[in-house]
Amino acid sequence: MFIALLVIVVLLPAARFALFLSLPAGDGRLTEMVELGKGRPLRAVAQELESRGIVSSARLFTLYARLMGGDSRVKAGVYLFDNGMRPSRILSKMLTGDVYQRLFALPEGYSSFQVAEMLDKRGIFTKEKFLMACRDEVMLSQLGIQAPSAEGYLFPGSYNILPGRTEQEVVREMIERQQEFLKNGVRNRLKARGLSEVQLLTLASMVEKEAVQPAEKPLIAAVFQNRLKIGMRLQSDPTALYGVRAFAGKVSRDDIMKETPYNTYRIPALPPGPIGNPGRDAIEAVLSPPSVPYLYFVGRGDGSHQFSRDLASHNNAVNKYLKAPPAPPRGTK
Template sequence: MEIVELGKGRPLKALAGDLEARRILSSARLFTLYARLKGGDARLKAGYYQFDDGMRPSQILAKMISGEVYQRVFALPEGYSSYQVAEMLEKRGIFPKENFLAACRDAALLKELGIDAASVEGYLFPGSYNILPGKTELEVVREMVQRQQAFLKESVDGRARAKGVPVQQLLILASMVEKEAVLPAEKPLIAAVFQNRLRLGMRLQSDPTALYGVRAFAGKVRREDILKPTPYNTYLIPALPPGPIGNPGKDAIEAVLNPAAVSYLYFVGRGDGSHQFSNDLSSHNQAVQKYLKAPAAAVQGGS
């Protein structure tokens, strides 16, 4: 199996020679003659194509005339951190994990994109990408960030400024909402909890922040996790983390811009994806005891 690029304006003869060299065709000359007899040489569509040595010349020609180009689609899920994205890309055989993470932290790229942070975390747009052969990690990161920046400029920046919310703060909160919420309908409620706690000077005490950069968040944290000192652990730091803990989608960003009009300060998972929300610590601890069935686990956290 071979991936071959048919560049715009590339002569058919040169392409046929490439296919012969890769043993996809037995004769470049005969294929060129065949394509011209069929009138296909003027109808070939540029792009990357996947061929194998079992294909007949007619199949090869038909594929390039129809534009059946090779696609290596990668979907970046909402909320995934750059670490999770890097692991997915490595498992798919697209990029080595460390190379992608290095691109996310590349100082020159951050300056080019106007990101005043240590990495592009929070600025990778969740969605589908066609990662063609030859694309570098830096090019893919640039594309992901530019798509996020285009969305922010078109739909978010003006409203965020009107509310007095810096974009970086917006993305930090949205990334936390994305990690905590399972049900889309609860995102505005969780956003409200975090913003209510910030107004009161309370620690956010969000489980996913205790695990960022340490291990993947799977919905549960241990006591040693919340006691582990990291710059992102909101059980220990008195404010927002220094940066996003993932790459939020549109719904989480909207939830931060338009939180629910509630006075909740706490929430705990019910075990089915939903959360029990509370206004005071006593009610929250009762909910923890009910849903986690572990009185000793009751904490003053948001989750």
Template sequence: MLVRTSGPLTLLRRFWHWPVRIAAAAFLLWYLFLLIMPAGNGQRVYGLTVPKGAGLGSVAEELAQQKIVRSALHLRLVARLRGLDRAMQVGDYRLTDAMTPTQILEKMARGETDARRFTLPEGYSMFQAAELLERAGIFKKDSFLVACRDTTLLSSLAIPAPSAEGYLFPGTYLVGFHTDERALVTEMVREFRFRTASLLPLVDQSGFDLHQVVTLASMVEREAVSIEEMPLIASVFHNRLRIGMPLQSDPTAIYGIRTFGGTVTRSDVQRTSPYNTYRIKGLPPGPIGNPGLEAIRSVLHPAATDYYYFVARKDGTHQFSRTLQEHNQGVQRFLRKGKKRK
């Protein structure tokens, strides 16, 4: 019976594996340590913006330079091992050095941005937008209004007016912590351009320029309660403009003074203002709010009517009239004494 003994080569092979195993174990421990332990204690905070098309490599290098993670290489390795290397979503992220690489990667993979949401309802003016932004703690009211009146910015956005009123498209926007007032105005105007691009041929056929269309649409938006009535209200304004009759739109009488709540007083309609269509003929010099698409479409496609008047019923809808006599009967029926509503 032969007994095999370990020769020198066999022993060398056995001992050769021990350094490899030790190194592998050390690497595993190092990986687990970096995976579990954050780079700091949370005192370092960094706002990371991930733009469209950004790769994980550049993001990892940026976070390593800002000492949010210990190693760009390790962050990429963790991402590869966890299958998150291609899951990063665009957005603004507020990260701290107390977060582990896994937490950072998962936050970006889920798209849990730290941008704040801002919603501008249809018809709201830039003054109301400024108040909403200040109330949400995003921007100061006055600073946003300064951006809306920035002549250099308005020129770059091709707005032929002293402010961006009317061109701040209603909707919901994500305001990142790197976004300033000018950037938000720019984004809202660009959204307006994008959403109205298909309507430009109709604008050319309307007999109005775009600024006039938006101005008239802002009045329709303020007057209407329902989308269904917008073409009817637009038809009244079109009919009045055609014969040179004052538009007498209540919201124009108080633009820039207070928020339109559906009711104006006699002193309101008698106030001297370049926007008050009780005192001026034709359109005001610019929009009195920021209309939505339906209001703009109603100006470009008004109903075919011979209405020249409308008055609000108690339920918010309107009675439309052809003659002043019919209109006065509606006023007596629906309006309280001492107040005037269009």
């Protein structure tokens, strides 16, 4: 086979083949996505590259790939090429599996609104369409989620959002990753904690919003659950702002007085659902909180919190770290 190919090369005008190998098809301004499916013949890929203007000759590219022994070693995937690449660079990308990646990282604790804004700024999806996908009742029902939106069910982590993927497909992947995590070692522990799945995710989302230092997540989870046990309002600042404006670490008196379904200064129990999308650590903190007597915490100004067991101690901590007269009892903040 190799000898036959060499004969073909000899018969081809040497100058033409050398020119094909040394010069790109264009000036690099044309960029194209090409999908190399598993089992797709290299000849078909080469023809697509030629039709899109990435190589000047499908026949010569196929011949070159065979001469290099690469026709059976190319890796499937979606590739990004431009017409300023030489054939050697194009083949090298396909042999090494240098596939196109459009990575998007969903941070722990971010709400669906924040995720939508990030995707919009990156030019991946519009904010409105992503939020619509999060509220797709048919998809949520198919995935067994009895909630008005996917809030709390989007698993934090990295995602490769390839061209052509829809908002629904990405939201589904985010949900399925979280469901896989919950299925493996989480759902069987809910009963022991006396929590439903939505309660777990709601508490974990609050922990994510309140915690700055990861090591404090279990303590914050313990404070919330201690309060729930004695029927004490959770009074968590981020809940007062959910659905109203972005949480930036501070709330005003007007914020905590607003009547919203999520404001735990106004409602006597958990919010009706999560206020963000919790990660593994926050979920684990809710499932395994330490046995501590704390009912209050206040920020020290350096990302850490002072935890207190009674209101007098809490007010002293407020005086010390916030340098302000004690406010009326406001719980956690």
